[in-house]
Amino acid sequence: MQVKLLHNLVEEMAGENTGRIVDILFGKKDVNEFLIAKKMELTINQVRNILYKLSADGLVSFIRKKDKRKGWYIYYWTLKTEKCLVKLESSLIEKIDSFNHVLGSRETKRFYVCNPCGIEVSEEKALENGFSCDECAEVYELSDNSKPIRDMKARITRTEKNLDMIREELKIIREKESKKRARINKKNEKEENERKALMKIVRAAARKKIAEAKIETTKKITKKKTPVKAVKKKATKPKTPVKKSAKKKPVKTVKKKPAVKKVVKKKNLVKKLKKKLHRGK
């Protein structure tokens, strides 16, 4: 990992002499801000200013904890490596673009220089000034573009190399991340399947229990009901032939009454009915 590149990035974002913070934070997690201040020989407010600037771009993150003795919050900072690399990537792309722009104009345009002042101007500006320096009136000389072209090409190559490195680094980090995510997903899926399987077992057990309970209840009811039913049937059967007879009404009343509770009463009633019915025949 290119700590030096990060160093430069931080200085671009947060100002001169702030790059040292990268050396302190790099490869660590939740670094106490007082420790950072001590190492950088800055006040806590100066350190916070740097960190706030960086956190605005998501390059650092923080957690805060309350100091139980002093009662105030202490911030703990972490460098967000992936975010830094992404930022670095776009900053390097911008640089390459601007270098290419300069290279293009050096390759296609003429520049003029006043040697005593060391001032270089574009052809348009030189024309405007009548090809003599507007500071010292010295006649401009045509600039030799070969050195700036060489320099620009070298800078572009170097920056592209850095960009490749950063992209490689990002690739590795992202692969790691996606592997980690895949592992977590797999784990979650496994747990979910286990949970489902367990629920299935629990539900099946519950169903079995309910079914058993039903059978049990049915058995009990059947035991209680059997004599009543038998009697009832005997009582209702002869009902049909006597339907139109005057004895119809009492039969109906008996039928409507709840069977189980008043078994004895019913039995008596049924007996009476039977007798009546016999007589009716």
Ligand SMILES: [Zn+2]
């Ligand atoms: Zn001059």
